[in-house]
Amino acid sequence: MKHIWILLLLSASLLSHAQRHPDQPQSPTARPGPDSARLPGIDSLSEVVVTGASRPIRIRENPVSIVAIPTVAIDRTVSSNIIDVLVKNTPGLNAVKTGPNISKPFIRGLGYNRVLTLYDGLRQEGQQWGDEHGIEADAYNIDKAEVIKGPASLLYGSDALAGVVSLFPFLPSQKDSRLHGKLLSEYQHNNGLIGNGLRLYYAGPQWLWVARGSWRRARNYTNSIDGRVYNTGYSEKNLSFTTGRTFSNGYIHLNATLYDDLQGIPDGSRDSATRRFTMQTEEGAGDDLKHRPIVPDNMLNSYTLSPLHQHIQHYRLYTDQHYDLGSSSIDAFAGFQRNIRREYSHPTMPSQPGLHLRLNTLNYGLKWQAPPLSALEYTIGANGMLQDNKSIDATDHPIPDYNLADLGMYIFGKWKYQRMTLTGGLRYDMRWLRGDTLHRNFTGLSASAGITWPVTEKIHLKANIARGYRSPNLTELASNGLDPGAHITYLGNPDFLPEFTFQQDLGVLAYWDWLTASISLFSNSIQHYIYLQQLTGDNGAPLTDPQGNKTFKYQQSSAHLYGGEASLDIHPKGLFQWNNMLSFVRGLNTQGNLPLVPPFQWISTLGYECHIRKGLLSTLYPRAGFEYNAAQNRFFFLYQTETYTTSYNLINLSLEASFRCRPGHSFVCQFQVANLFDQAYQSNLSRLKYFEYYTSSPNGHLGIYNMGRNACIKMWLTF
Template identity: 50%
Template sequence: MKQLLLLFFLLNPVLGWAQQTGTVQGVVRSGGQPVAFASVGLKSSKLGTTADENGRFTLAAVPTGNHRLVASAVGFQPTEHSVVVTDGTTATVEVHVAAVPAALQEVVVTGVSRATEIRKSPVPVAVLSKREVLLNSNSNIIDAAVQGVPGLSAVTTGPNISKPFIRGLGYNRVLTLYNGLRQEGQQWGDEHGIEIDQYDIERIEVVKGPASLMYGSDAVAGVINMLPRLPTGTSGRLHGDALTEYQTNNNLLGTSLGLTYHQRGWQYAARASYRRAQNYRNALEGRVYGTAFRELNLTGMAGVEKAWGSTHFTATLYDNFQEIPDGSRDSLSRRFTRQVFEGEQDDIRNRPLVPQADLSTYRLNPLHQHIQHYRLLNRTRLRLGAGDLHTLLGVQQNQRREYNHPTAPSQPGLAVALTTTTYDIRYAAPAWRGLETTVGLNGMHQRNQNRNATDFPIPDYNLTDVGGYVHLKKAWGPLELSGGLRYDTRWLRWDDFYVGPDARTGFARQVNRAEATGTEPQFSAFRTRYQGVSASAGATYSFSEKLLLRANVARGYRAPNITEVGSNGLDPGAHIVYLGNRTFGPEFSLQEDIGLSAYLPDAELSASLFNNDIRNYIYQARLTDADGQPVVIVPGNATYQYQQGRARLYGAEITANLHPRALPMLAFNNSLAYVTGLNKQTGLLETHGRAARYLPLIPPLHTRSELRLTQQRARGRLSNAYVRAVLDLHAAQNRFYALDNTETRTGGYALLGLGAGTGLRNRTGEREIVQLFVQLDNALNTVYQSHLNRLKYFEYYAASPNGRQGIYNQGRNLSLKVVVPF
């Protein structure tokens, strides 16, 4: 069977070479006027292009036969047009599209069985384009998504480290994808970010709500899919863009070069990106020691699209050097100090001050992380009659080393390599009497290995996931129903793992059973199996094309991750000793979601309410002794033990985007996101009362308002010029997990942002040759702490002379981006 499959995949490209092709050309119009820069492509195909400013387009290398041509543009309803292509000829068409609010035409492909219009998805979905990402200044791709999607937040550990949270749930409850491939990079940790090149992402799709039906474990809160750019533009010509970015706060320098090419169905893309930054600063503390970084990304793609379908191979390399902050300071001046000794010789009160030269440099300090992530994936789509078979195969390895020994800077304290093989097979059957059926099978195998290290928070382990599902969708007039059922199982296992002294270095090291000389293993052998059933049922009712009601009920499943079950040691980068619990069972959530959306001539309004009850909810809490004092296993590091109980999260998201027809250049966009997380563990509440009432890491009420004026028609050589003002309001967070001082109250704050930009067209006005984006964030240089900023708790003293504790967020920052498309 394996040989037949291999032969099939090898023969398909050969058959594609012999495929007869023709050309399709034409114009896209609305009301007799050309629609500039409309997207035009073949339905159920990746073959597409962009019309010019006069609405004209050309599609080359189109397979012969009958096709459906799809044209869409922001502000217009997508339209299909039949076209017949014969070998060696050119078919000419004129496609007419109708103007409607932009939100009606967006199509989402994440978290659903087939491409679906956002408005018809029973769960809330948000899409962020590359242009929206470019408008904002950000240090990583998650921060970019947070600024554009209500209900999405991030736990941060400095400017380049952000973990996504959806509606108060994060870590292994949010599944992050790169081009459909699940991102496996030890996402359960706080101290490193998502290993994806932000300059390579063309589109971000966010599913807010349980998506376990499609993906299995780790998608109970939602999915974030980062989609890279595919080749577009004129066939047979090299296209691409060059980007340069500078940010004043931490002197961030970013450069990126991307190239794309396609001809006769063959497609190629490549990108190289490099960023480096110094320590960030704020008005209270100056530069924050330990927050500089250096990052390199390389990406390559090759693929082919023919009448039989398509196949694409993508390879990526992520290489990041990231400093490790610890927050140590002089007790009186509050200036940052550095660690130079270890163990009993390291006195926090006598650490030397960090010289100014070491605060304002691109040179990284000896205490840092080195994270490398390699990824190879294949996406294939085969047309099987009226149905489609989609496959995704990927292998990735995440190597993480944390250098935390000042007396031995070349010796990593933590060194792990995580290798993951992922598969996803999905068959979309032909519709039968209006019923669309999709069946799928996906899973992964994962192996973690500790290498030359001195600290071992988790053991070497093997993990295997497998799950299958069926999804159904059918429409009855204005009512569209969808739902499905899934079963998952996970095997987790590891052998005895011993740790002993290293006479050569004086540190600990991994040893075998014989070398352990009768000592107990740090991680004794463990075998277990988790299993669970996921299900969803949703409906969308269209009162009209402009008023829709959607509702969804879903049962999510999540198996515990490795740290929650097996951790028993220091994570140097987090400055935390984690203790797991082998008795944990899987989490099961039941979420209800209901939303109403109105697409009016002058506004787009939406409101969504959700309620999420979770059984076996797992969270972190500080470990204390019988006297209520914090347990310290490793001096200078906190000790956390995972807990499991019941929880409930509920909240709302509201958006009101105004775009008056009488003033088409004006857009006034507003959003509100609110979530409350309640700890429902009865015994804990009875013992500790209000201190244990709320869940940890719950974002406060957040509103965002943006006023934007955008140039509607090119004037001279300027196009798409805009000015904008953004106001972010974060309420005080008074509902926090206060037990054992795990969290503290966070005050509210307001951040003002100002921005402007424009495009510069060539002399003939045919295309943009330069795009300029300027953004000033935190324009008033407000001193604040985000409730989800882990640096807030990096503090060694019970009190400080200025009454402020922990590390504060970034101050005023001016960002300049220049993009040169070609």
């Protein structure tokens, strides 16, 4: 890694010599037109972020590797869920997928309970250990997002070991005391996705409110190898309401959300001769995995979900408050969440859930931003949660009931010395976990120290070291049963120790009127790293029951991950815009490669925004995209947990048209084609790749492939 740091410093030196206009202002203003929608990973050095800092801070002054994804980037990215939208706009962020609508965020090769998701500052708690469900958030209501890459347990505690995905729902900024809104509709042809969303809002000098609702429905997706992939459809509904009051010295917001998702549960069973998907109609000894009836075409093409599906509901009720106290301020929040997961896995008893979990979470937090001491700003805070998780009237119990209490206290400071900015802090966490037969207490110390230094007015160096902490979750400690939706029997270990990470980050940011670039390198060492390993039988084959459920056991060892990301945005004024993102990560432990590590990836887009002076059309924005994913030959091969994955390329095209409307209104129509040439491919981060029960097939393909060509039309009207 020492050679990598030297190369990075040399690249910074070369960039500084390439600077053309040293006399220009240090904080360039945002440019209108296409430049305002440049790739988020290489945002302006003046972009202000709030995630991972005790108070708003500019990216150029934040030593932590962080990416801001603005509204325009989210609007212009077509995907099935909000995590996939962010993945396409953030180097170093990936997703482990189980079909189009299920994506678990991974940051630099780490995910599940190591990546903390925040919704409007509230930590998302919804059985993050599970594979077969995604993030419970309305994709149509996310206005912007921020992604921290690296340990963030200093401010957020356990589960932010790898980083944070912070989602910000829409809040009105214009206080004109008038009713406004946004109506959105989209259709995706591959799986027939129909989506509609409506937002109404009002903001005056003192009061504001926002009401939102959305509905999305899709059938089974298709590709050129598998045809329609059975039981990958879904139906999702969302409702939310926000109200707030602004005072002379602060504000208070009250928020409520409802997420309701009916989601198919694919298992990948097929007829051996035709490779057509089959369906489970019997149970136990009466169910022969390799001799099930073939799914008829009318069911494959229907929007009606199979009786074997999951029902996920997530409720939030929370408040956030801010008060200015002269030269200091106080921020407080409190919230209640309820997550309900029901998995229906019994074809002969369709109303009997195989899994039924109810998780209640009470979140709380308080921080005091102290009066500045000369050039020193510091914040003292505490946050935590109380949890109660129960299994209700189910036939399978992969995890026992438990209660959890969590509390962490921290101090964080920022000191500006001449042109340098130094940040750092300490945090101490305590967690109490109680189950029927398990009683564990965990403590951990987190720390961070970083510096940003403007080499020139246009080039900034960033360096940060951090110690992160994560306590084992109950699944890793005490699981001992089948999760029917994941088709996995999990086995835990009650003696696991907490994970601790030590990460070093080094980055360069550079900005000119016509070019923006960034390089970020990291090295991450983890003590007591917990991972899943597949168990095999005496013949060396995966241990599988008659219904095709495999057995995985949690293991613990040391691990080391290293890699980096680079971004390049070329945008000559009035000409094209060429955005590039590259990312690479390598993960190792004592037994070889780590599981679920993404390969080298390059995403490139080329677009041009054409302004039309007369007529109905206001702007046209054609864009072409290219995505390259290298072969993953550094996989966790032990006991056949993973297999080799070939490389693949995807070509995407899009055209966006904005229409002239009366003042205060806008109408945008967008047409996109993803995977233009209908490339058949498998991602090493797709769980469906391993949904296979034969060792060979007539067409030479094993496992389920990703989505084929997908044409989409999306329209939104703001008023």
